[in-house]
Amino acid sequence: MKQIFFPCGKFDDEYSNFLLDDCLYTTGRACKHGACLGSQCYCNDGYGGKGCDMPDANECKYRPCDVFGYCTNTLGGYFCACHEGYEGDGATCRDVDECKIPEKAARCVENAECCNLPAHYTCKCKAGFVGDGFVECRGETIFYICVLKTFAKSTQFLSDVDECLGNTACGSNALCVNTVGNHTCECQQGFQGNPYNGVSQ
Ligand SMILES: [Ca+2]
Numbered sequence: 001m002k003q004i005f006f007p008c009g010k011f012d013d014e015y016s017n018f019l020l021d022d023c024l025y026t027t028g029r030a031c032k033h034g035a036c037l038g039s040q041c042y043c044n045d046g047y048g049g050k051g052c053d054m055p056d057a058n059e060c061k062y063r064p065c066d067v068f069g070y071c072t073n074t075l076g077g078y079f080c081a082c083h084e085g086y087e088g089d090g091a092t093c094r095d096v097d098e099c100k101i102p103e104k105a106a107r108c109v110e111n112a113e114c115c116n117l118p119a120h121y122t123c124k125c126k127a128g129f130v131g132d133g134f135v136e137c138r139g140e141t142i143f144y145i146c147v148l149k150t151f152a153k154s155t156q157f158l159s160d161v162d163e164c165l166g167n168t169a170c171g172s173n174a175l176c177v178n179t180v181g182n183h184t185c186e187c188q189q190g191f192q193g194n195p196y197n198g199v200s201q
């Protein structure tokens, strides 16, 4: 409520009206059949107009609009409109299929697909791609290859045979060295020849 200066401590009916009805002070119009809150007159049921001084039915209380719409009461009538993301006359509202609107669908990057949702939409990466759909959808292929390579290596390691355990892997007098998945044959110091066939001093 606004501060009012009372000359000579006067407090007559005119001033008391200002105090009781802030709307009268701020807008110059009394809030006749309603409640004044923050300089706005909120009308009692059955009244309308800025000062709530006109008879008006609030049709909105009968919820005449679609569940996805909203109602605005007006003096002598009302109107319906749809919430954002819906289209129609308010009495009937249906979801907007943003994927059919070229400029919205174009926000989906390469390898993403547009998915319509109630009230909005999203961009989703296609199978085999990861990302948020709006900034990027990168391929998962490289990742898979790395995993497969690691898996193959570990499998190879686990299944490695130590050929050197048998005495037939290298030629006679040669040195056998086991490796992952294979082996090599080398000459011992002071020996000559092909270590795979046999060496001699
Ligand atoms: Ca009305």
Ligand SMILES: [Ca+2]
Pocket (backbone or CB within 6 Å): 085, 095, 096, 097, 098, 116, 117, 118, 119, 120, 121
């Ligand atoms: Ca939608």
